[in-house]
Amino acid sequence: MDLKIGFLSVRQHCEHGFFGGYLLLNALARPLEFHCTLPVKPSRAQELLYGPTLNDFVCGEQIAKALVEKAKIKATIIITDVVPILALQSFTSQPVAFLKCEKGARDSAASQLVKPKSNLSTQPLSGLAHSLQVLASESNAEERTREVLSHLREDFDIEEPFQRVVEALLEAHPATKAA
C-alpha cells in the first residue's frame, strides 16, 4: 500500500491567534511536503457567532481545510493531535484520526503555543498501540483508520512527527517563541 501519512496540527497563541501546520510523510517517516498557515485570528463577529464551537470552525473548517487543499500529495490518512481538526472530516474523504499524545507537554517548553480545545464528540479506537479517536458521527472512519494503520511499519512512531510540525511552526513564526 502506498502510504502517505498526513500530520496536521494547530497551535494557538494568545496574541497572534492560530497557526496550522501540515506535514506529509512517506512510510519511512521521510518528509514529502509541508505547509503552514500564516496566523489566523478570528474576528469578534466570529467569536460571537461560533461561541464554543469557534475552535472547531477555525481549526477544522478553515485552517485544516486550507492546508489539505493546498497539498499536492494526497494523504492516505490524516492524523492530528488536536480534537478540533476532526471537524475536517466533513470536508475530506480521507480518514481523520485524533491521536492523544502520551506526552502532552511534548511541545517545546520555549513555546507559547498551546493546543486549542474542543467539545466535539469522539469515539476511541480500541486494540491499537496508540490512543486514537475518530469523530463519533463518522461511522466508517474507524474501519478505514484501522485498515490504513495496519499497513504502517511497526516501528513507525506516529507521535514524533507532531514534534517536527510544532518546531517548524516555531521556525516559521519566531514571534511565537517565548522570550
Place this chain on the structure above:
Amino acid sequence: MFHRSDAQNDSFSPKESRNVSRDSSAAARQHILPQTEVPVKVEEWPLDQENVELFATGWQGQLERNLEVEFKDANSIAALDISCLQIRFQSKAPKTVGMLFPEGFEFAPQADAVDDGAGRNDKTKKQLPVQDDGDAQKRKRRQTRIRPPDDLVKLEDRLYFVLQPPLETLVASANLEFPFAPFPYQYEGIAFLFPREMAILADEMGLGKTMQAISTIRMLLLAQQLRNVLLVCPKPLVTNWVREFGLWAPEIPVTVVEGDAAKRKFLWERKDAPVRIANYELLMRDQSILDDPELHFDLVVLDEAQRIKNRNSTTAQIVRSLPRSRSWALTGTPIENTVDDLVNIFEFLSPGYLRSEMNLKAIGKATRDHILRRTKDKVLTEMPPKMFRDEQLELTPSQFDSYRSAEDEGIVQLEDMGEMLTIQHVFELVLRLKQICNFDPATGASCKMEQLEADMEEIAASGKKAIVFSQWVETLESIARPLQRFGPMQYHGRIPSKQRDGVIQQFKEDPSKHVILMSYGAGSVGLNLQFCEYVFLFDRWWNPAVEDQAVNRAHRIGAKGAVTVTRMMAADTIEQRIHDVLEEKRALFNQLFAETGGVPKSAGLSQDEIFGLFNLKTPKPAKSSKDKAA
C-alpha cells in the same frame, strides 16, 4: 435632535413652541435642554398666561397626544420594506506557505529495497540489528534531531532540516548497520556535522570522532548530498581510517591516494571514487594536480587539524587552497598553545571568519555554532576513570652528578654567549638535561627505569598491559632492554609503516606482550589501545595536548577498567619546572572552553618563560620577537 451639540439649535424658538402642548408647572417653564457639551444660556420668558408659550419636553407633550393609529390593508404588509443588515464573515481560506521536499534526501536504494509505490525506495519491515550492550533499549527510544545551523537564513532551507526525522529513524528505516549501537552523544555529533558546511568536531580523544565523521559521510553519500569526499590525515593514520571505514561504512568504496606520481594522478582524477584518503605530506607533492580547476570536492575533512595551526606553513596553504563546498576539521586540541591555533583552523573553514585581534568572548560567540566539543567526563559517565599519578623521583647519585654538572656548565655557557644567545641554545640544554633525567649517559643509571621495572612486575603479574611514552627513540630502546621479560613491543618512527599494524595486532593478541614502547610522534594519535590499563609518560612533552592524546590511546571507548597514568619526573630538575608550565597551559585550555573569560591572550610558552627555566634573562634582540617557542 436631543443629542445635537449645537447650542443654537438646542433651544426651541417661541414660534416653534406654539405647537407644543402646554404645561402650567413651573418646571415646565424652563427649557429642558438636551445634554450638551457646550453650556447653553437659558432665556426666561414672561409668565403671561395669554402670551406665554410653555416649553415642554417631548415626552410630556406626548402624554396628552391622541394616539393616532394607522391601519393598513393586510394585503399590503408584504410590500413593507424590511431592511436587513448583512454581516459578512471572513470565509476566505487562510494564507499558507509550503514546500515540497526534493527527492535527493532519500537514501540510495539498497539491495533489498522495495518500491513504496511512490517512485521512491522503501524498505521492508526489517529491524536494524542492534548489538545489545545493556543500554540498547534506552538508546532506541532516544531521538536525535538534525538542527539547522544558525547561519542558514532561508526559511525553506531551515525547514528542510527541521522536518527531517530523528537520526535513529533514518538509520533504522535505511537498514544502516553499525558494528554496535552508537552512543547518544555520537548521534548528536552526526546531527551536528550533517547540515554544516563548516564545522569543527573537537571531542576529546577517545570519544569516536572518526566514527562520527565516517557515519555522517556515509549518510550524506547515501542521501546523495555528497559525491566526492577528500579526507586528509597524518600518514600513520591512513590505514586506521581505511579500517574504520570498513567497519562503519562497509558499502562505501575508499580510495587511498598513494604510489608513484602517475598512479596518484590517476587516483586523483578518477570519477568513481566517492571517498579519497590522502596524507598531509602527499598534498605537498601533488600540489600541481590539485591546482586543476576541474578538481572539486564536495567535502574536505581534515583529521588532526591542529596540523594546520601554523597559518604560513605549506601544508596549511595547500589545504586552504583545496576547492571544496564543505569543510570539516577534526581535532581533539583545537587550541594547543594559543587562540591563534583556532583562528588558523578557521582560516581553512572560512577564511577571514575569525581574526587574531578578536577578544575571547567574540571568538567564543562566533564559533559557538561551528564547534562541537565534548569531554569524556561529561558524556561517558559510565566510562572508567582516568587516574593520574605524578611520580617525583630522586635522581640516582650518578644521574644527579651528571645532571648538576651539565646544568651548571650549560648555564655558564649560555650566559657567556651574551647577545648571541638564542632560544635554540636554551632548547638544546633543556633536551640534554631531560635525557640525563631519563638515563645517566655515563653509567646508564635511571631512577625512572628502576621504578618502571617495579611497576611492570605488578602489571605483568596481573596480566595487564601498559604503554610507555617517550620523545626519544634512543630512550625507548634503552627501556626495552631491561624490560625483556615483559615482552616489550616498539612503535615509533624507526618502525616501518607497513609493520606498524602488525605490531599493534601482536601486542593486542599475544598475552606475553605486556608493554609497548611508543614515541609521542608515532603513537599519540589515532590508535585504539583501550585494552591497556596503564600509561607511563617516561618523559614529558612540551605540550599537554600531545600528552592527553597519548594517554587517550588507552582511555577511550571500550576501556576495560580504570586507566592509570603515571607521569614520571625527576624531582628538582628541569622536568619539574616544565611540569609547572604545562599545568598552566592545561588550565588555559580548560578556561577557554568553559567560556569563563579572563583568559590571558596567549598562554604559549613565551621566550621569557623558556629563558626563565634557567633564571636567564631574555636577550634584548630576541625579546621583541613574538615567536612562540612551543
